[in-house]
Amino acid sequence: MTAIDAFDIVFFGGTGDLALRKLLPALYHQDQDGNLPAQGRIICLGRSPSDTAGYVEKAHAKAKEYLGSHYNENDWTKFASRIEYLKVDAHTEADFVALAETLNQFPGRERVFYLSTAPDFFAPIAKNLAAQGLNEGNSRVVLEKPLGHDLESSNKINDEVGEYFTEKQIYRIDHYLGKEPVLNLIALRFANTLLEPLWRREWIRDVQITVTEQVGVETRADFYDKTGALRDMVQNHLLQLLTIVAMEPPASIDADAVRDEKLKVLRALKPLSVDDVKTKVVRGQYRAGAVAGKPVIGYQDEPGVPAGSKAETFVALKAEIETWRWAGVPFFLRTGKRLSERLAQIVINFREAPTSIFGKNLGQPNRLVIELQPDESVRLYLLAKEPGNQTRLRQVYLDLDFKETFATRSPEAYERLLMDVIRGDLSLFVRRDEQQAAWRWVEPIIESWETSPEGPKTYTAGTWGPAASSALLSRDGLCWYEEA
Numbered sequence: 055m056t057a058i059d060a061f062d063i064v065f066f067g068g069t070g071d072l073a074l075r076k077l078l079p080a081l082y083h084q085d086q087d088g089n090l091p092a093q094g095r096i097i098c099l100g101r102s103p104s105d106t107a108g109y110v111e112k113a114h115a116k117a118k119e120y121l122g123s124h125y126n127e128n129d130w131t132k133f134a135s136r137i138e139y140l141k142v143d144a145h146t147e148a149d150f151v152a153l154a155e156t157l158n159q160f161p162g163r164e165r166v167f168y169l170s171t172a173p174d175f176f177a178p179i180a181k182n183l184a185a186q187g188l189n190e191g192n193s194r195v196v197l198e199k200p201l202g203h204d205l206e207s208s209n210k211i212n213d214e215v216g217e218y219f220t221e222k223q224i225y226r227i228d229h230y231l232g233k234e235p236v237l238n239l240i241a242l243r244f245a246n247t248l249l250e251p252l253w254r255r256e257w258i259r260d261v262q263i264t265v266t267e268q269v270g271v272e273t274r275a276d277f278y279d280k281t282g283a284l285r286d287m288v289q290n291h292l293l294q295l296l297t298i299v300a301m302e303p304p305a306s307i308d309a310d311a312v313r314d315e316k317l318k319v320l321r322a323l324k325p326l327s328v329d330d331v332k333t334k335v336v337r338g339q340y341r342a343g344a345v346a347g348k349p350v351i352g353y354q355d356e357p358g359v360p361a362g363s364k365a366e367t368f369v370a371l372k373a374e375i376e377t378w379r380w381a382g383v384p385f386f387l388r389t390g391k392r393l394s395e396r397l398a399q400i401v402i403n404f405r406e407a408p409t410s411i412f413g414k415n416l417g418q419p420n421r422l423v424i425e426l427q428p429d430e431s432v433r434l435y436l437l438a439k440e441p442g443n444q445t446r447l448r449q450v451y452l453d454l455d456f457k458e459t460f461a462t463r464s465p466e467a468y469e470r471l472l473m474d475v476i477r478g479d480l481s482l483f484v485r486r487d488e489q490q491a492a493w494r495w496v497e498p499i500i501e502s503w504e505t506s507p508e509g510p511k512t513y514t515a516g517t518w519g520p521a522a523s524s525a526l527l528s529r530d531g532l533c534w535y536e537e538a
């Protein structure tokens with residue numbers, strides 16, 4: 055781990071939900087754990103002419119709410135002394151002069167500009183930073199999602215930011231990559247010999263990646279209706295998780311070595327034709343139902359949703375990777391809103407034994423289940439004999455429980471990723487060519503939907519999505535994890 059002496063991190067969108075709810079609490083935790091260098095400022099930006107004291111008061115109230123039992127008055131006071139507030143509008147050059155003056159008080163520091171704003175502001179921010187020479191030296195820029203609406207718009211934003219920052223300075227964040235179980239999966243795969251011989255088509259039957267929510271579109275109908283689940287979740291988070299499962303062992307843990315392998319997976323995804331989209335991709339939209347016992351309205355009745363909207367709130371699809379390791383192994387991806395559970399999970403289903411001396415219908419013998427939320431766990435399921443004088447088999451699991459084993463707090467994804475940016479480690483950030491390859495793969499789905507007279511299939515809120523989602527797997531003689 056690179057030790058650093060001093061840093062300045064600047065949050066554009068410092069008054070926004072993400073900064074107040076995730077980014078500041080993440081840095082607070084790292085400060086509390088003694089991981090932030092003593093010399094380090096957190097400069098939060100917004101457009102209103104507030105002062106630092108006013109901003110810190112607001113940040114304090116939010117942080118207290120989100121930190122819960124981890125909040126400590128003394129730790130907060132120490133942490134808050136790092137915070138400064140500045141009024142900066144993305145389009146106002148003079149505001150950047152003031153920002154430069156503040157930063158140039160300490161010219162040699164690691165400098166991070168975290169763009170936690172809508173992507174429309176990325177280009178003017180990059181340009182205005184460069185005009186003040188703030189893109190030089192140890193400067194890095196973090197780009198939040200969504201980075202564009204399709205390949206063309208994402209290329210445009212990347213080109214515009216790329217005019218002022220080199221690829222090595224650009225950190226495209228996908229917070230799923232900072233989650234502990236994902237990092238543990240990388241360690242499991244590449245630090246142990248046990249799984250590697252089995253991690254291939256001969257032994258793995260199928261892979262299921264699920265990221266579901268119970269919440270609906272909430273107050274974000276305007277954004278969500280133009281975006282939909284495919285762009286919001288599949289193009290980035292789900293495909294990124296797929297690359298971690300499927301990549302070949304990288305030559306080293308070096309950022310580009312890892313990202314080269316992830317890119318190869320994205321490029322090996324079998325392209326989908328219009329006909330494939332009809333049979334291998336399911337799009338759904340929730341109608342009224344009940345989630346966790348409470349009645350909820352349908353998507354069409356949500357405030358701000360245009361009448362007759364065809365936006366998808368659910369996607370399930372079958373992806374195939376055309377490599378020697380993975381040919382013939384389906385990767386099922388699924389995401390959606392207003393579903394039965396809030397869950398993020400990767401399930402690796404191993405093949406059944408070729409023959410059984412214990413009788414038939416023993417069920418799925420072995421699977422590796424990596425849960426990212428709501429709990430974090432890695433479990434390897436095996437069949438074992440129940441105690442007693444009869445030979446009855448039951449599924450049990452080996453639990454790689456980090457909390458039990460390591461007895462330490464499991465850091466939030468943003469903590470790890472923010473520390474990586476401050477240290478200058480790009481391994482867990484998405485390179486531009488990865489992002490392009492992911493857009494290229496999902497574009498035929500978007501085009502096919504846009505030209506189809508059919509809309510999404512409706513599903514009752516509180517279920518696991520449209521029936522077509524189960525049918526997608528049953529055509530291969532398979533079922534989703536919760537249906538087994």
Ligand code: NAP
Nearest residue numbers: 067068069070071072100101143144170171172198199200
């Ligand atoms: P938000 O609550 O709407 O905050 C938007 C921020 O942008 C505010 O701080 C606002 O500052 C600032 N802003 C607006 N116009 C500006 C301008 N002209 N110049 C400079 N700053 C300007 O949004 P958010 O939820 O924090 O999300 C920020 C970004 O992260 C979005 O791209 C979002 O898609 C992404 N994201 C958010 C989450 C999340 O959990 N919230 C998760 C993943 C990704 P003012 O105080 O001046 O209005």
